[in-house]
Amino acid sequence: MAEGMLSLSWNNHRATFCHILSTLREKERYTDVTVACDGKFYQVHKLVLSTCSEYFEKIFENTPCKHPVIVLKDVQTDELEALLSYMYEGAVSVAQNDLARLIKAAEVLRIKGLAVPDEPPLSESCSKRVTQSRNASDDRSSPHPKRRRREESNTSLQGAQTSTSPPASPRVSSFESEGETHHSTSRTQSDSRWMDQRSSEREDQSTDHPLDDRLGDHTATSRSSPTPPQVEVMVDETLVKEEMVDHVDNSQDDIVDSGMDYGSMGSDSRLDGSGGGEEDPSSQMLPNKFEPKINPSQGQAQQLPDAVVEALAGPSGMQGWLSGCEMPTGFSGLEGYSGGDGSQDVHPPPQGQPVSQSQAHQLVGLERTIAMGAGALTAARRTHRCPYCLYVTYYTTSLKKHIRTHTKEKPFVCSQCPFRTTQPENLRRHFYTHSGERPYACELCPFRATQKFSLQRHIWTQHR
DNA sequence: CAGCAGGGGGCGA
């Protein structure tokens, strides 16, 4: 209440907790109960079992023993393993055929969320439908299993995963893999040391929701999870329905992902790969002389086709990208573009393709451009077209710069910090932040700026 | 309001 009160919240609390629990189980740390089943022994934690099952809770209540051994008779090992995974991770993959069995076992053990509601009805008037029961808010915080069933067609994936479901390895990976944030945090880039941290923070935040859902609904994070909850079990058999929402989410994820992956590939792997070695541009302090031109030399002629090939080859890369780029405009592709470009003379499209052939041809077209040189485009007045989007320019240099925005290639590296950029000019400008130089001085006041436009803006606003 | 990065245009060597 007091003014000074701050609310501190641990965004990843659930995920972390979950992860740690799983890890503890794997390492058999702090385990205080042994579950014996069909000749196998599982070291687990009373806390977890009793949290997830009234049955176990009761047992422990009535078993003062410090490290009891519980022998399960009517449960098979694979069922138990699945249930343990479920309890520790909040989700588990199950082959459809095994679903009934699993539920039965869950019922025997009274596993919350599987066989019994994970929370007493309480006052929640919200009629609990057999399925999701819980109202939205609850839903987020508690592990109510949803059974989701992918189409049969998924079986291969599903089967594979389900068969190996029990191992409860942590899936931090699913969060890390989102990697994309990088390029979007323009602001932080100059803050060298912080960049990584910050981006990861962002990631955490951005995945906040999925994390929240983690215990109960893994759908959001299931993609890369070792034990994807393909089939999240539900109390009711009627749940065997597809949940469009999840599908949509997934598909979106996929799209986003393709975009992201693309980006991350470029900014991470590729950068590191191509520019990593050059990170050391030891002597490029000179604002004007940026030796660091890392390896822009390789030339686009090399790079481009690669990029193109990559994009084409990628499962979703190009498509995702193109769809993101072209579709939104609603143009019918080149037509619309050339018109809008006002470059009628400029742009009698090299191939004059109508939209239909557009994408592939754009790629091919550019590739050809690169391969054959500008001469091939004489008819087009030497316009240069981006293979990734509808961008067209007269200048090859502009195109190169532009393409880097797609490939995320940033060959120009600051010697003072991790900042890297696509244009030498940007690097030069950036360097002012280190050198303190402010080349643009206001004649009317002591104000100085690092960028001309900043000075102009200053004059307009201050001395107008 | 200022700092700063992204990104594109344009020109001279």
Add this chain to the structure above:
DNA sequence: CGCCCCCTGCTGG
């Protein structure tokens, strides 16, 4: 190709 210019947009004080 290298360099400069410009506009734009975001961010933080």
